[in-house]
Amino acid sequence: MPLVAIDVSNKISKKMEVSLMKSVYVIIKEVFSLSDQDISIRLTVHETHRFSINIQEDVQNSLDTIISIDCFPGRSIETKKLLFNKIFTSLELLGIPRNTIKIVLREISKDDWGL
Secondary structure (H helix, E strand, C coil): CCEEEEEECCCCCHHHHHHHHHHHHHHHHHHHCCCHHHCEEEEEECCHHHCCCCCCCCHHHCCCEEEEEEECCCCCHHHHHHHHHHHHHHHHHCCCCHHHEEEEEEECCHHHCCC
16 A cells, blocks of 8 residues: 655646656556555645755756655565656656656555554
8 A cells, every 4th residue: 555755846737747646656556566545646846945956956947856655565676676667767758857856665564554
């Protein structure tokens, strides 16, 4: 049951918001072999001046993206690499450069979930 948080550093259109969320959702569902009920996803759009990976760069035109995926442990390194690569590729197709994307996958014991 992954909980996914997507944080972006600049305002984007509603269409882009939906596309971004849907893209990540579909990839996680496919790679982890999950049903629709097993994934929760949310998007937070930050004001540019409050979100910067490299404070020296022109943050007004950047679209830094951090994707945090909390899930149960047990997936292989190969599965994780596949997940990361598919997300990178999909977001690049949406116009988000790979070098502005950060993905973190946190495996949390089932004992630490309140479901």
